[in-house]
Amino acid sequence: MAPIGPYKLVTVNTAPDRARRLIGRVVEDVKDKxxxxxxxxxxxxxQVRGVVEEHKPDVLFTASMWTPEEAAKIIAIAKEIVPDVKTFSLPQGLQVNKGPDAVVEYIEEHLPSLLG
Structure with a gap:
């Protein structure tokens, strides 16, 4: 069966290189699905408004450095521009407390319910 997609993903992360590395791992791990x-x-x-306006993503991830309130604000901005964008917020502190492997596992565990 062919993979579902393509999905255009935008991340909101104060460490863009780390975001690219972690998402790169997820993309590679799930490329068959x-x-x-x-x-x-x-x-x-x-920067959220400009990045979402530029890329019109299907999916937006907020990283674990954001508080639930900040993540909600980010999602509200994104949904003003792309009302049906699928959003996913990593639990605050996940990267700091459990490391990058836990972030990758958490995303991969939740992708099926997010993307259907």
């Missing part, structure tokens, strides 16, 4: 293209990253909340 999903085609995901990491289109861009907003380094801060102020």
């Amino acid at each position: 999903y085609t995901i293209n990491h289109a861009g990253n907003a380094d801060n909340i102020e």
